[in-house]
Amino acid sequence: MMEKRYVSMWFCHLLADWQVIRRPELKDIPFVFVVPDHGRRIVTAVSPQAQMRGIETGMRAADAKAICPGLEVIDEKPGRTLKLLKALGEWCIRYSPIVAVDEFSSEGLNMEVSGCPHLWGGEREYLKDIKSHLKAKGYTVRLAIADTLGAAWAISRFGKVTPLISSGAHVEALLPLPPEALRLEKATVVKLQKLGFNHVKSFIGMPRSVLRRRFGESFLLRIAQALGAQTESINSITLPVDFQERLPCLEPIKTRKGIEIAITRLLESLCFRLEKEGKGLRTGVLTGYRVDGKVIRIDIGTNAPTHSVSHLFKLFELKIDQIRPDLGIELFILAAVKVDNLIVPQEALWDGTPGLNGKSVIQLLDRVAGKVGAHVIHRYLPDTRYWPERSVKEAAFTAEKALSQWRTDRPRPTELLRKPEPIEVMALIPDHPPKFFVYKAVRHQVVKADGPERIEREWWLDTGEHRDYYQVEDQHGQRYWLFRSGHYSDEQSHQWYIHGFFA
């Protein structure tokens, strides 16, 4: 198994840094964040300037102000730290796919970076890159890399020599650190200090049974985690996707050609894996991390699982215009968010009968759905209903088969108006087709006619009159579908409508 490596980051002044980024005028002014607590206001975060003047977290705001008269006091919004850390964590995904908010102190991030640093040219460069990028954003960070998360955490907070703990050296690096470095509860730390255990080395060699009796099981667990005897799970802020490919770029990519090459490369490796595992992509998301910290995203969907590079590329190609590279994109991540099993049929020497489920048709539908939208694609199946507007229903998917036959026993117009349009008619005899009708200011003499065909309204769905349909032909041979709404009677006027055109 590959050796695991962890990075722990500690944002020493997370809230203060964030505030300075938003309000640069605060850079040289001491300020603190406070939360109300039982009528008092307690300091929860301190800016570097305030810290230099001796203000600490846990103080009362009034006391802090007494120590430092020019102190700016800012109300802290609950949950802001976590939100900030999550956002920073998402940004850090460019360094490793597994990033988690530190659950012990909630002012840092932890990453599992096994196999990542070599992409930046080694662990030293890796750490330097993270640190300088965060520094450029305005965040002061202390970080360390080690074999265990516990050790990385300890070194990042308390380490004095080097943040880079080479493989296997973490036990030695832990020895001179104070006991707090092991992520212990406050009571345990106090107890240890009372007993004179001021360094890890002073108690690490003691028999386990003794330590357990004195300090409890959780203390032993923390030691084991730091030493690597006990594995520690890490709750990544993003769920790792099974099929995901990353492409860090040495130079930020700004051109369309560059983006195209990046997509092709990612697709090639992704499709290779998909094919090997018998899967096909249904939904794909391409994420680009820009130099200025913005994250851009485009997604594609397919109508049937596929792992064809050329086809998927065409789908992405339609959306490349939506990518605004600005100063450049430094990392691309392509994830197959949704995959389906894809049984690859044996290749036929002669193509079988073409059909709607053929590969090329599905690819066409994908492209149309990608460019114009899936809502424009319709396919219809017969429905066993008489009401003309409801006699066809939309097929849900391309392979859906008709459950009933298309009826041909009754005449149906080739073109059907979406909504019947009222016409003026001259009908001499009741229950007979009209003599003539006027539609759009044109008078049509009815020469031949068929009907009536009475179609009842679906009364369990809507109310209204039934329709008596007539197929009529005018003096020029043009054929129409007309209907009279409701019964013929003297009392009420009955309205005629045109509903379609026959071929």
Add this chain to the structure above:
Amino acid sequence: MTVIDRIQYETNGRTMDAKKELIGKLQKDILLWQGYKPQESGVTEQIGLGKIETVFPNGVFPTRGIHEFITATPEHSAASDGFISALLAVLMKDGAGCVWISTSRKLFPASLRTFNVDPERIIFMDVHKEQDVLWIMEEALKCDGLSAVIAEINTLNLTESRRLQLAVEKNGVTGFILRKDERKAVSNMATARWKITPLPSYTEDELPGIGFPRWNVELLKVRNGNPGCWKLEWAGDRFFAVDDEIKKNVSYYEEQRQIG
């Protein structure tokens, strides 16, 4: 050396037969350059239009081409829909699908069974913009799983039609265009331009009711063929030429139009 020069040069001192042969060869070449694939010997596919097919190059309905239908009124559009559907029945015989693109579709899928077309094998694409219609049509014409693509548009210019024609020649998906713009002067690359208008139906012995649909089929323009005018009836399962005499009457017309 121009083609004419070559003919003259090569026919010098030869018999008329050789000349004819050469011209025949050149005609075939020209047709080939224009995208007409020669039919494999023995296999002549019939689309069921009977006599009309003879006016096309090689006497075969060009499936590798863009057929344009002028449909100014809804009545004409309905007649064209019927005529195209009847052709679709033959084109889709091998089980292939078909795409129908429109910005304002009125076609009623349930009526297509009358023309022996399975409506569920047609994929309708109802878009908002005319540009999208053309884009989808071009993409669909490149898709070899389809047998035909039908698009309803307002107008079609030379460049657009050229693109469509190139796509058609590549894959052999037949393209139908229902053009609402009536102007005949619009120049484009369509293989054939049709106008289908309804005619009074005929019932035997003056029985009441309406008979089979009848149309006046006008072929306004054919690339490398002869335009004409016919009367057809869709007799439930096949076309039926109503009047053979009509063609003689319009022969004068034909000559006038034989420019395209």
